[in-house]
Amino acid sequence: MPPRRTRSQAIILDALRASGRSLSAQELFLELRQRQTPLGLATVYRTLDHLRIHGQVQARPLPSGELVYSLVQQDQHYLTCLHCGTSIEIEQCPVQPLETELQECYHFKVFYHTLEFFGLCAKCQVMAQR
Numbered sequence: 001m002p003p004r005r006t007r008s009q010a011i012i013l014d015a016l017r018a019s020g021r022s023l024s025a026q027e028l029f030l031e032l033r034q035r036q037t038p039l040g041l042a043t044v045y046r047t048l049d050h051l052r053i054h055g056q057v058q059a060r061p062l063p064s065g066e067l068v069y070s071l072v073q074q075d076q077h078y079l080t081c082l083h084c085g086t087s088i089e090i091e092q093c094p095v096q097p098l099e100t101e102l103q104e105c106y107h108f109k110v111f112y113h114t115l116e117f118f119g120l121c122a123k124c125q126v127m128a129q130r
């Protein structure tokens with residue numbers, strides 16, 4: 001039986017689904033106000049934390065240290081610039097065969113994965129050469 005969801009959990013999951021991208025708690029807070037389903041910032045934080053612990057959202061730290069949240073069924077692949085903090089999404093999953101292999105070798109049920117490469121974006125490489 002799926003766990004019962006509180007109203008704030010349903011609201012937050014809906015907003016993440018609708019936005020289709022990772023949002024920080026602060027962005028989510030503003031998004032909810034625009035969607036006419038406002039929640040207090042403390043409630044947003046508390047609910048996100050609860051959803052994360054129960055495997056319903058995943059959190060990813062940006063180079064700034066801020067966490068961004070997304071639904072777990074979205075695998076994530078990024079090139080992240082350490083200088084300006086831009087995250088470029090890699091469209092195709094480069095590790096699907098690896099995931100299958102790991103599940104078989106370790107008898108581990110994988111729910112999602114996150115793959116992130118860190119470095120300098122094209123713009124920041126040009127800046128660094130000046």
Ligand SMILES: [Zn+2]
Binds near residue numbers: 081
């Ligand atoms: Zn950059």
Ligand SMILES: [Zn+2]
Binds near residue numbers: 075096
């Ligand atoms: Zn993938």
